[in-house]
């Protein structure tokens with residue numbers, strides 16, 4: 001396998017058991033993240049962006065979720081077949097994740113220092129990490145634990161200063177509710193990047209924030225990505241952000257990656273009818289900038305998705321075979337540009 | 346506002362609560378049909394004797410007057426005198442209360458140390474056998490009449506298998522440990538008398554277990570639901586994504602959040618057990634406030650009943666205050682004020 005390929009998701013299929021039946025949430029998802037790239041993942045709400053991201057960290061709740069097919073590789077290693085402890089270490093050491101809502105992503109009853117120390121400390125083996133966390137500040141009574149704690153606290157302070165919390169030493173023992181939304185997201189970024197990750201997964205990192213703060217946070221992420229030489233999976237609804245930050249783009253529709261390519265290809269010569277619709281829906285002047293606007297029709301019900309190409313009920317180019325044959329497989333539409341549509345095969 | 350202001354306000358609030366409580370119990374205990382004076386005087390009492398008793402207890406005066414006289418005494422720590430045994434009520438309370446307090450404390454602790462692990466097992470192994478077992482245990486301990494269960498246990502463990510004593514607090518053939526707190530487990534430990542401790546523990550076992558059942562059931566169900574709810578929260582996903590070990594997530598990150606409601610409920614549970622100890626104390630002949638209350642009620646001896654109610658009410662309010670404070674220690678978002 002190519003050493004420059006950091007993440008590869010192959011034909012991933014994911015079902016969720018619900019009261020109403022089996023929801024086919026991901027259907028043959030294919031995705032590549034190259035080292036050094038920022039990959040933008042876009043698509044309507046509920047199309048499976050978060051689930052795709054979580055699958056890389058093997059964090060999909062099973063049950064009710066069930067991976068029914070496909071493979072996920074991280075740095076060439078098969079993620080789905082690792083032991084729990086190997087997986088935990090991989091998350092602790094190689095993966096950094098930041099989530100949409102910084103308010104609910106921090107534990108309300110522990111100080112941010114306590115949480116950061118635990119997380120920084122979790123990058124060793126389980127029993128050491130547990131001892132450090134469970135003892136809390138009492139751990140300072142044991143010399144070895146005290147040394148670990150002190151190191152972790154130093155690292156936490158350093159990261160907090162790096163993300164722009166100047167009075168870190170005073171704020172580190174505060175509780176999450178004592179911070180503003182933007183500050184909390186900075187804390188989460190500091191926490192996520194306090195290790196030595198090679199991949200940052202950012203799932204709509206600014207959606208829950210004030211518009212005035214969104215740009216600051218995105219700039220901070222960009223700076224840190226540069227500085228730490230990270231690859232990024234950036235999930236967003238904002239195509240303007242994608243155009244500005246990403247080298248690669250993957251477009252999802254109803255649990256399928258319908259098109260994948262360089263940002264230039266996707267924006268300048270989109271191939272899949274859904275992508276074309278998305279690009280056409282980008283407002284020009286007067287409306288709110290960069291939001292995805294509607295394409296006629298509604299998102300399919302994943303309990304009973306359309307046969308064949310899941311987009312066919314809404315597609316203006318739909319042919320009989322689009323509904324009859326099994327879903328179209330990705331085909332090359334250029335170098336590092338793939339599209340899953342019968343128009344091209 | 347700071348904790349000090351909050352405390353002061355809460356302490357002051359106890360006063361109107363107790364006044365209300367005293368009025369209600371006073372009215373109720375004086376509305377009871379039947380004549381406690383003639384009961385106390387006995388069947389052979391003459392008219393003068395009864396008159397003298399009526400004067401002594403002030404029952405010939407109008408009710409509001411009686412109440413004021415009573416409350417004046419209460420403020421001076423005088424809870425009145427029992428008509429039956431002529432003891433000051435406060436003296437009897439001091440004698441019986443430690444037994445009840447000990448029973449309630451032990452059963453609350455039992456409720457926590459059995460209920461919390463059961464709740465955790467049920468939540469972690471949701472819908473698998475530990476969950477089912479804990480569900481059955483909780484359900485049956487709530488629905489079984491506790492006096493009936495108590496009697497069964499007395500029959501089986503006490504009379505058939507001779508494993509545990511079935512009534513009382515202590516072996517009558519053995520001298521009591523020196524009285525310090527009135528709680529035998531504590532006193533025997535203070536005297537470093539392990540044999541007495543063992544005896545007291547054996548006498549405590551059945552009543553405390555029966556008393557604890559309600560708390561066990563309550564904690565198990567409540568905490569299980571809270572753990573499951575907290576496990577769905579975003580910060581758990583975030584903790585997992587950061588690579589925290591599962592045991593840290595469960596025992597630290599989830600448990601502390603989930604315990605908030607349980608701690609809030611402990612005060613209620615404690616109060617419920619205090620007043621609910623009547624049943625257990627009757628079944629196990631446990632010489633506590635509950636048994637004292639039953640005996641007084643049967644003779645319409647209203648002074649002890651009022652005293653017990655006021656005392657338990659005061660205790661309940663204080664315990665709830667303590668719980669509210671400890672609540673803030675667990676949950677930093679709580680602002681006192």
Ligand SMILES: Nc1ncnc2c1ncn2[C@@H]1O[C@H](COP(=O)(O)OP(=O)(O)OP(=O)(O)O)[C@@H](O)[C@H]1O
Pocket residue numbers: 016017018023025043044045046047048049050051052064302
């Ligand atoms: N626990 C669950 N049980 C059942 N279905 C679920 C569960 N979690 C997610 N899903 C379904 O999986 C699908 C994909 O969800 P996902 O969160 O990945 O969407 P998304 O693209 O990230 O959407 P958004 O933009 O709103 O974040 C959704 O249709 C959702 O209904």
Ligand code: SF4
Pocket residue numbers: 272273274309310311312313315316317318319322328340341342343
């Ligand atoms: S496969 Fe058919 S229905 Fe699907 S996008 Fe292509 S043309 Fe449209």
Ligand SMILES: [Mg+2]
Pocket residue numbers: 049050051203
């Ligand atoms: Mg999402």
